[in-house]
Amino acid sequence: MQHTSEALRLEGKRIAFVPTMGFFHEGHLGLIRKAKEIADVCVTSLFINPTQFAPNEDFTHYPRDTARDMQLAEVSGCDYFFNPSSEDMYPHRFATSIIVEKLDSILEGQVRPTHFRGVTTVVAKLFNIVRPHCAIFGQKDFQQLVILKRMVQDLNMNIDIIAAPIARDADGLAMSSRNTYLSADERRTALSLSRSLLSAKTAFEDGERNPMLLQEIIRRKLDEAGIYKVDYIAVVDSETLETLETTIERQDAVIALAVRIGRTRLIDNMILKDSD
C-alpha cells in the first residue's frame, strides 16, 4: 500500500483516505463518495483495531462482513481497499503509542481510558502507510475528530482532516455498525437519543444559552424513554472540548451524549450553531 501511495503521489495524484472498522452502512459509503469527489484516488481501509477496545468491550463480537464491504466500497468509488491483519499492524516487539493528553481522558475517555490512545496510534500508522492528502471521518465520533485534528497539527502531519455530517436513518437514529446489536424494542428506545438532542438544539435556536438547561431537556427525554444508564450529556466547545458550564457564547459548541441500552453503548451529538 505504501509503495502504491508513494507512486500515486509522484504521479501528482491527490489521495483521499477513509479509515474504517468495516460493516458498512450508508454513513461509511457517504464518506467514500465524498472522498472520490474531492480527490483523484480514494483509499479505504478496513481494520478492526484491537488496541482501541478495552478487554471488557466488544472486539471479538464486533460485526464483520469483509466481502460485502469490499463490494460496497467499490461501487461507492473506492479505488484501493486496504485490509491489513493484526499481525501486520502489531508485529512482535511493537511498543509505540501516541497520546493526546487531556483531550483523551474526558467524555468517552472517562469511560474508555485506553480507547483514544489506540485510535491515534493506529490512525498515525495508517496515515504513514496510505500517505493521503486528506482523510474523512464521520462527525458521529466528534471527540475522535477533535483528537485526530490535534494529533495531525501537533505532529506536523500534512493531512487535511475532514468532518462529514452524521448519517441518520429516516427516523433520526444515527447510523452505527453497533445498531445491529439492538433488538426491535431497544431500537425504538434509541430514537430518544436524536430526538432529545433535537429538542435541545431547537431550544438553543430559540435562544436558550444555558448549557445546564439544555442538558436537562435531554435528561428528561431520555428518562421518559426509560434510559437511565447515561455515561454523559455534555455541552462542550467544539475545538477544545472544554465543558461550557454557564453559558454558550461561541457559535461552535457541540452537545453530546453516551448511553447504554441493554448491553449496547450508543453515542450521538449535534452541533449547536445559530442559523444566521
Next chain:
Amino acid sequence: MQHTSEALRLEGKRIAFVPTMGFFHEGHLGLIRKAKEIADVCVTSLFINPTQFAPNEDFTHYPRDTARDMQLAEVSGCDYFFNPSSEDMYPHRFATSIIVEKLDSILEGQVRPTHFRGVTTVVAKLFNIVRPHCAIFGQKDFQQLVILKRMVQDLNMNIDIIAAPIARDADGLAMSSRNTYLSADERRTALSLSRSLLSAKTAFEDGERNPMLLQEIIRRKLDEAGIYKVDYIAVVDSETLETLETTIERQDAVIALAVRIGRTRLIDNMILKDSD
C-alpha cells in the same frame, strides 16, 4: 520546509536528514558529510528541544552558536538548514506525545524518565516536516538510535535510520557538545571512559563472554580514575536493549556507560563484535 521537501520529493530527489541540537563538533559534521554522500539533498536541523530536558537539566545552559553552526553545516555539504523556534514547534494547546514503552524507561530512561518521550515526539515532528528518505544519527546515543528505529518501524514511517560511528578526539574522548562544560582536569579524568570501554572490548575479543566480568573491568578503571558517580555500566543486546546477564551469545552486543564528572554527565559505548 515541508513545502520545500515535498517539492524536492516530487522532483525525485532523495533527502537525507541530520537532526541536531547544534554547537557542532566533528561528529555532527561527519553526519552531514555522510548525508550528502548517500543522498541528493542534505537537510540539517538545529533545534534545542526543551521537552527532552528535565527541569533539573542543562536546557538553559546548553551551548549555542547558531551562526557558526550554519557556516560549518554549509561547508560540510548541508543544502537546507532548518532552525525552528520553540513557539513554532510547540504552539499553544500542544498536547501530543509519542512513547516507546519499556525501551524508554531503562538505562538513560531510569535517570532521565521523560527524556525519550521528548526525543521521539520532536523527531517525529521533524520527520513529518522534513520528509526525508533517510536520517543519520550518531552511535553515541545508541539507546536513542534503538528507540527511534523502533518508532519508525512501529509507526510505519518509511525512513531509513542510519547509525554513524562515534567520532572521538585523538585521545579517545567521545565528542559531545557537553564536553565544553569540562575543566582541563575533568577532561583528563573523562579519558577513562573510552579507555575502560576499550579494555572491556579487548577482553571480549580475547574471548571473555561474561558480561559481569566485562562490567567489572570498567568499574575498576573508572574507580582508579576517581569516577565514583556511575549511573550505569551495562552490557545489552544492541537491538532489544535487553541486559545480557550470564553470557554474550549473539555477536551484536553493546557495552554502555553513563557517569558524572563534576557537574557534567557523560555517556559512551562500544559495540562488542567478534572481529572475524
